[in-house]
Amino acid sequence: MKYRRTISAVCLVAVLQAVLSGCSRKQSAEQMWLTMGTYATVTVPPREMHRIEECLNVATSLTARVENSLSLFMPDSDLSRLNASDGRTVAVNEDTRAILAMSIKYGELTDGCFDSTVTPLVRLWGFNKGNVPPVPPSAEAIHEALQKVGFRQIILSGNKAAFRAPGMEVDSGGIAKGYAVDLCHDELARRGVKNVMINVAGNLRVRGTSKGGRPWRIGVRDPFDRERLLGTLELPHGMAVSTSGNYERFVVIEGRRYAHIIDPRTGIPVEGMAGVTALCTTATEADAMSTALFVLGPAQAPSVLSRLPDCHALLVPDTQPLRILVTPGFRRYFTPVPDHADRLEDLP
Numbered sequence: 001m002k003y004r005r006t007i008s009a010v011c012l013v014a015v016l017q018a019v020l021s022g023c024s025r026k027q028s029a030e031q032m033w034l035t036m037g038t039y040a041t042v043t044v045p046p047r048e049m050h051r052i053e054e055c056l057n058v059a060t061s062l063t064a065r066v067e068n069s070l071s072l073f074m075p076d077s078d079l080s081r082l083n084a085s086d087g088r089t090v091a092v093n094e095d096t097r098a099i100l101a102m103s104i105k106y107g108e109l110t111d112g113c114f115d116s117t118v119t120p121l122v123r124l125w126g127f128n129k130g131n132v133p134p135v136p137p138s139a140e141a142i143h144e145a146l147q148k149v150g151f152r153q154i155i156l157s158g159n160k161a162a163f164r165a166p167g168m169e170v171d172s173g174g175i176a177k178g179y180a181v182d183l184c185h186d187e188l189a190r191r192g193v194k195n196v197m198i199n200v201a202g203n204l205r206v207r208g209t210s211k212g213g214r215p216w217r218i219g220v221r222d223p224f225d226r227e228r229l230l231g232t233l234e235l236p237h238g239m240a241v242s243t244s245g246n247y248e249r250f251v252v253i254e255g256r257r258y259a260h261i262i263d264p265r266t267g268i269p270v271e272g273m274a275g276v277t278a279l280c281t282t283a284t285e286a287d288a289m290s291t292a293l294f295v296l297g298p299a300q301a302p303s304v305l306s307r308l309p310d311c312h313a314l315l316v317p318d319t320q321p322l323r324i325l326v327t328p329g330f331r332r333y334f335t336p337v338p339d340h341a342d343r344l345e346d347l348p
């Protein structure tokens, strides 16, 4: 049931993105497949149409590789094996090593707000194979789970990895889809595909331009109304986008809704944010940063963003009336829908 909901929700984004990028069936080619519990698409404009099958083959095989390496839903994945290592040092494959290195990097850059070791908390609150508890976890249970959280407790040396604290586990959910998109992007670039958009559930990256040499355009969905857009974003060559929201994955405990992104500082799901879109030079960074900025919120986001001059963002607090907070870099590429033009504010 949960799986079906994910597919249908993200398909709507796919449709919007296809429409906005001018991909009518006749003129552009788009192929979709299922991966990592969600959908993915690859799109090429008419002049690159002859390469769509090649793009699809490359992208399906690389996303399958990432899923086989990094899925927590597969007990025999490389990452599941590391998570079950119980403090022992184990050899990890190239994808796990990259994800651990990136997790440490973005953990440092975001003052720990991106922390892929949040797994015990994710499960405690009923996400990713956890059971949704009848009442919110107690302060003691959260405190206990927090003892197993901390990206600085990851030991990575060459292709060997271990955890310093017992019971630690890494969850790649906040970064691996972006990583997979970058792998596809880089391989297609190596093969000389000049114009393409790769999209894994809203984590996407473009090369070149869309139909008629126009920039790729995508819709940024309104977190309060999934059938509407906040606006459209024009994507320059090579850029990547990722959105994190409180509206697709959540649990309801005692009638209250809790989103799937956890503040690693408190152990509690983030409240007060509805959606974040990050525009960055790689999809891995966009994926990690959309999750981190969701935790940071408008007050703390600017100081972290100042460390990443090529990362731009849009933040929507979970308050009414609607506020759309954008960095100057994001504003350059973003056009709000007319209804929301007066809702746009500079991120202070």
Ligand code: FAD
Residues within 6 Å of the ligand: 002, 003, 006, 035, 036, 037, 038, 066, 067, 070, 071, 072, 073, 113, 114, 115, 116, 117, 118, 122, 127, 128, 171, 172, 173, 174, 175, 176, 177, 201, 243, 244, 245, 248, 249, 260, 261, 262, 263, 264, 287, 290, 291, 292, 295
């Ligand atoms: P994002 O904002 O990008 O990430 C949020 C996710 O990151 C959370 O769900 C949690 O897992 C983790 N997280 C929470 N807080 C933090 C934090 N502070 N810092 C870092 N990370 C945090 N789902 C299925 O239903 N079935 C599957 O078979 C399945 N397989 C998957 C395989 C792989 C390799 C991956 C990466 C994911 C898989 N998923 C699966 C999960 C799903 O597709 C999404 O990746 C995930 O639920 C959240 O992605 P998002 O883009 O919505 O949110």
Ligand code: MG
Residues within 6 Å of the ligand: 173, 174, 175, 242, 244, 286, 287, 288, 289, 290, 291
């Ligand atoms: Mg993310």
